[in-house]
Amino acid sequence: MERISVFKPTPDDWYPPYRLQGKHKGKPLQLVEVSFLQLIDVADAPPMWRVNVWGGDDFGMDKDHDHRDVAYELFQEVIRQPEVSQEFLREKGFTVF
Numbered sequence: 001m002e003r004i005s006v007f008k009p010t011p012d013d014w015y016p017p018y019r020l021q022g023k024h025k026g027k028p029l030q031l032v033e034v035s036f037l038q039l040i041d042v043a044d045a046p047p048m049w050r051v052n053v054w055g056g057d058d059f060g061m062d063k064d065h066d067h068r069d070v071a072y073e074l075f076q077e078v079i080r081q082p083e084v085s086q087e088f089l090r091e092k093g094f095t096v097f
Contacts, residue, residue, distance in 0.1 A: 002038045004035065007031045008034055014056065017030035033054050034079055035053075035075075037050055050071065053089060078092075
């Protein structure tokens with residue numbers, strides 16, 4: 001199963017975000033994990049890919065695609081952001097998981 005994960009700064013509370021020592025834009029460094037992954041195949045179902053963003057506990061947002069390249073481009077767009085905000089993700093069609 002394919003999976004790629006990257007940690008990115010966030011300006012939002014992700015109940016909670018990952019916190020590291022250090023500062024980002026003068027504030028404590030808060031991160032979310034952005035992942036691209038292939039979902040496990042279920043008998044005779046077409047493959048699906050997911051882009052998800054999670055904080056350090058049980059709050060996350062995700063978006064599924066049935067085309068790998070579309071999902072991977074969305075993943076790339078998210079990780080190119082200087083900060084990953086919940087507002088940006090909602091604008092891209094992510095939903096709360």
